[in-house]
Amino acid sequence: MQKLFSSCYELDQKCYEKYGLTEDILMEHAARGMAEYIQYHFEKGSSVMIVSGVGNNGADGIVLARQLEGAYRVRLAVPFGVKSPMAERQLQRAEALGVSIVKELYDSDVIVDALFGAGLSRELNKETQYILHQLNSFKGHKIACDIPTGVGENGNLMPMAFHADVTLTMGAYKESLYLDESKDVIGKIIRVDLGVSSKKYEANSRSFLLEExxxxxxxxxxxxxxxxxxxxxxxxxxxxxxxxxxxxxxxxxxxxxxxxxxxxxxxxxxxxxxxxxxxxxxxxxxxxxxxxxxxxxxxxxxxxxxxxxxxxxxxxxxxxxxxxxxxxxxxxxxxxxxxxxxxxxxxxxxxxxxxxxxxxxxxxxxxxxxxxxxxxxxxxxxxxxxxxxxxxxxxxxxxxxxxxxxxxxxxxxxxxxxxxxxxxxxxxxxxxxxxxxxxxxxxxxxxxxxxxxxxxxxxxxxxxxxxxxxxx
Missing domain, CATH: 3.40.1190.20 (Ribokinase)
Incomplete structure (x- = not known):
């Protein structure tokens, strides 16, 4: 039985204030969790297409690109640029390492959606919908970073969404991943720890996820x-x-x-x-x-x-x-x-x-x-x-x-x-x-x-x- 949360905001804040961890450290571990999943399931040299958004969810994807660069054939697309200071910093690091930044999207062995994370409350524009349509048409193994783009903050399914084979959710399990209407696009759900064990990261909860x-x-x-x-x-x-x-x-x-x-x-x-x-x-x-x-x-x-x-x-x-x-x-x-x-x-x-x-x-x-x-x-x-x-x-x-x-x-x-x-x-x-x-x-x-x-x-x-x- 696992604890379930409506939001991880307060849990992240505890990491900053109580444990002295920084946003940068949490991001490295979020990406490391995704990297370890890819390394376990795909041989070195496999192709990886990562599409990142403007904020910190996009930054997770950018860090992943940096961590995989060299061992995998990585392409990183940042179709809307970056806006958050952390995303800007991570993009600079990725570019310094020589990560291939592309404008076109390519079918690859692994497709990573890091466009929008938990908390998306607005409808997707036509350009984002077109990107999702492209990604969904690809045959590669599809990974969602935290939550698939097109699944709203309460788990509601938007008209267009990324169809993930697996969702690697950050820190703790979230209620938004367990709304019926989104079940077919979320795929298998795996939690990624953020530099501390789940017991240290999580707080008390009245909601629980049952396991076999x-x-x-x-x-x-x-x-x-x-x-x-x-x-x-x-x-x-x-x-x-x-x-x-x-x-x-x-x-x-x-x-x-x-x-x-x-x-x-x-x-x-x-x-x-x-x-x-x-x-x-x-x-x-x-x-x-x-x-x-x-x-x-x-x-x-x-x-x-x-x-x-x-x-x-x-x-x-x-x-x-x-x-x-x-x-x-x-x-x-x-x-x-x-x-x-x-x-x-x-x-x-x-x-x-x-x-x-x-x-x-x-x-x-x-x-x-x-x-x-x-x-x-x-x-x-x-x-x-x-x-x-x-x-x-x-x-x-x-x-x-x-x-x-x-x-x-x-x-x-x-x-x-x-x-x-x-x-x-x-x-x-x-x-x-x-x-x-x-x-x-x-x-x-x-x-x-x-x-x-x-x-x-x-x-x-x-x-x-x-x-x-x-x-x-």
Whole structure:
């Protein structure tokens, strides 16, 4: 788990004021991090095309050109000249060393975008857009310095952006790198240290980036146990019964001792799933909303869900129900909600009367989850997306490991099943949301079939391999 920051300005200032480091020193290390990446992946003599902007992000690129000069065939383009004193100084140094300053852009083994860094708040002019179009047309390996040009200060994607294979971000991980709409242009994200370790560079943070190693599986170590030891999940199975069945299958496969589908009529689930017309007395967690429709009457929901004390997962059709959303007011209950952006807009309108578009939610995802958290701090919200955002009590977690394989009906039902499974086994709401989201994406990532072919049942089958992955 890594710390995540909205800005690195204060962190840089600490380096200057507390550690006595200069802007020049930080810049040398930023460039050194990029140089080491290139040296590791590309043989000496490879061609490198660096395009630098007018400010300090451009200066990072200029320093990189100087550091690689001699061992690599370096071309440096500074299409708009330089403006910051540091950029001017670095350009003088590069010229003194004999770095080739060019006006034309050339396809090369490595293409480095150092035009604009984090904090870009204005639209790109036509000349910059043309440069990006050229760079994107090249076949070389594309590296973004700090953040791709065309990704705004909050992570919003502009009409034209550099399409990086890898983004080498400076100092610390930034929230702006994890907005869904920019995921395809940012590529792989690697942090570069700036002359001090990340532990010394970073400050306290309430935002965190999840990594595969953060997954804590419900591995059974207790020998004196029985099925009741590992909880009893009750999954409400509504009009579209397949959704509830998938959630129930995921629940069983992730460790619950018992899983019961709550139904009105007889169904034919897998033999290992029980079904009943009421919530069993020994149930330890509930999941409701998946394919629910209007299947259960208000009195039934009041008796078995709303007035229950059990931990609960709300998903899908639950966000259409003012009655079920009243659960969010219950402060002494473990509650997890898992809306996708469209469901979030519907829920928010019911809760507040405020109308949001899906586009607004997607362009302001971090702001939206914090806005919800301010109103319901005790509720664990998991906002689905390419980068899942999980928040409770002002602590925010980003799961960046999503896969296009999950873009298929039923994946969300699996997630709900995983969460209720962990709740039933005694995990807290935030623990259940984090670990279920990690299990979902890791099971999908390690599916070996074609990306378009994965079924929800394939995710469930792959859950059994997660323990082995952690031991590798």
């Amino acid at each position: 190693g953060d997954l804590k599986l419900p591995i059974r170590t207790r020998k004196n146990s029985h099925k009741g030891t590992f909880g009893h999940a009750a999954v409400f199975c509504g009009e579209k019964e397949g959704a509830g069945i998938i959630a129930g299958m995921a629940s069983v496969s992730f460790g619950t001792g018992l899983t019961t589908l709550v139904v009105h009529e007889k169904i034919n689930p897998p033999a290992y799933l029980m079904h009943a017309t009421v919530v069993p007395d020994n149930a330890s967690a509930l999941a409701i909303g998946m394919g629910l429709g209007g299947y259960f009457e208000s009195e039934f929901l009041q008796n078995h869900v709303i007035h229950s004390h059990l931990p609960v997962v709300l998903d899908a059709d639950a966000f259409l129900s003012r009655e079920l959303l009243s659960i969010l007011e219950q402060k002494d209950r473990e509650i997890v909600i898992t809306p996708h952006p469209k469901e979030f807009t519907v829920m928010w309108k019911i809760l507040t009367g405020e109308v949001l578009s899906v586009e607004e939610v997607q362009s302001r995802r971090f702001e939206m989850v914090r806005m919800f958290n301010a109103k319901y701090p005790h509720v664990t919200l998991l906002l689905k997306g390419a980068n899942m955002l999980i928040v409770q009590e002002e602590q925010l977690y980003v799961n960046p490991l999503g896969s296009t394989k999950l873009s298929k009906g039923g994946s969300g039902d699996v997630l709900s099943g995983l969460i209720v499974s962990l709740l039933a086994q005694g995990y807290t709401a935030i623990e259940a949301a984090i670990n279920a989201s990690m299990a979902l994406v890791m099971a999908a990532t390690h599916y070996r079939g074609a990306s378009y072919a994965m079924l929800p049942t394939d995710i469930i089958e792959n859950l059994s391999s997660l323990e082995g992955l952690q031991q590798v």
